[in-house]
Amino acid sequence: DAMVIQNPRYQVTQFGKPVTLSCSQTLNHNVMYWYQQKSSQAPKLLFHYYDKDFNNEADTPDNFQSRRPNTSFCFLDIRSPGLGDAAMYLCATNDLSHQPQHFGDGTRLSIL
Amino acid sequence: GQQVMQIPQYQHVQEGEDFTTYCNSSTTLSNIQWYKQRPGGHPVFLIQLVKSGEVKKQKRLTFQFGEAKKNSSLHITATQTTDVGTYFCAVYDYKLSFGAGTTVTVRA
Numbered sequence: 001d002a003m004v005i006q007n008p009r010y011q012v013t014q015f016g017k018p019v020t021l022s023c024s025q026t027l028n029h030n031v032m033y034w035y036q037q038k039s040s041q042a043p044k045l046l047f048h049y050y051d052k053d054f055n056n057e058a059d060t061p062d063n064f065q066s067r068r069p070n071t072s073f074c075f076l077d078i079r080s081p082g083l084g085d086a087a088m089y090l091c092a093t094n095d096l097s098h099q100p101q102h103f104g105d106g107t108r109l110s111i112l
Numbered sequence: 113g114q115q116v117m118q119i120p121q122y123q124h125v126q127e128g129e130d131f132t133t134y135c136n137s138s139t140t141l142s143n144i145q146w147y148k149q150r151p152g153g154h155p156v157f158l159i160q161l162v163k164s165g166e167v168k169k170q171k172r173l174t175f176q177f178g179e180a181k182k183n184s185s186l187h188i189t190a191t192q193t194t195d196v197g198t199y200f201c202a203v204y205d206y207k208l209s210f211g212a213g214t215t216v217t218v219r220a
Contacts (some may be wrong), residue, residue, distance in 0.1 A: 033208075041198055042210035043155065056208075090154055100145060100157035101208060 003027050006091050013081055014112050021107045023091030032074040033101065035090040036047040044092055048072035048094060049074060078109075086111045116141075116203050118211030125191045125218050132187045133214035135201035143204055144184045146175060149213075150197040158186075158199075193218050 006026045013019040023032065030051050037042035047056045063085070065077040073098045078085055088108050092101040118135045125131045135144065143162045147155040157170055161177035161184060168175045172195075174187040188195055192220040 040215070042213050045209075050209070092155075100160060100189055101155075103154040103156070106154050 004091055004093055004102050004104035005051045006089075006107050008107060009105060010066045010108050010110070012110045014110060015083065019078050019081055019109065021078075021089050021091075021109070023074045023076070023104055024072050025091075025102075026072070027093055027102060028071060029093035029095045029102070030071065031094050031096070032068060033092040034064075034074070034076050035092065037088045037090055046076070066091070071083070081109070081111050083111050085109065116144075116209060116211040118201055118203055118214060120214055121212060123214055123216045125195075125216060127191055127193065127218050127220050129191055130187065130189045131191060131216070132185055133199055133201075133216075135184045135186075135211050137182050137203070139186075140156060140181045141203050141205075142181075144177060145202045145204070145208070146184075146186055147200045147210075149200065150198050153197075155200060189215075191216075191218055195220060 002028050007022050033048040034046045036046055037043045045057050046060045046064055047066050063079050068074045086109055088106045090106045091104040094101045116135050116137050119120040123131050143160055145160045146158040148158055149155045160173050164181050165179045172189045176185045184201055186199055196218050200213045200216045201211040202208050
């Protein structure tokens with residue numbers, strides 16, 4: 001059973017056209033994370049929510065925003081995607097910050 | 113977050129052989145986690161180590177945390193084609209920081 005669900009699996013958008021990626025979880029975990037992973041690289045943390053408390057990484061571009069309307073859902077908004085934003089975007093959850101994280105299948109974003 | 117260096121970056125292994133991937137830090141780590149990511153897949157948690165000198169085994173996988181808690185290793189015996197993927201070590205220090213990963217390919 002899928003516990004961290006990301007939609008869509010593949011997303012194509014145009015240069016500069018806003019795009020939203022979604023993540024939902026059935027685990028009732030209070031922490032949700034968004035990572036960016038480029039080819040042959042490790043996942044790079046963009047930001048995370050501890051409940052409704054938003055924590056942004058210092059090097060996350062302003063172009064990236066996030067919303068968490070409730071425990072189950074979290075969204076990644078890219079306001080004006082550039083070619084360099086083409087990547088796999090991974091959502092992950094856990095119940096306490098130091099516990100193992102559960103990842104979704106990811107959304108692969110392509111920019112035309 | 114704490115930095116962890118992982119080597120080698122690539123490991124090409126003959127089926128049936130053993131290999132080891134290493135994770136090193138210049139500072140003492142409170143814990144270390146290992147994840148496996150299959151090609152086209154997402155990272156999957158394998159194990160967490162927290163104690164000095166800790167050794168844990170999962171079938172053909174042996175995980176070790178150094179006595180000084182500055183390094184960790186993953187040793188796989190009798191490699192199989194199902195072991196293909198990228199193995200990441202990661203450390204939690206107010207966020208999860210991943211090593212660069214070791215990408216393993218297996219020749220039959």
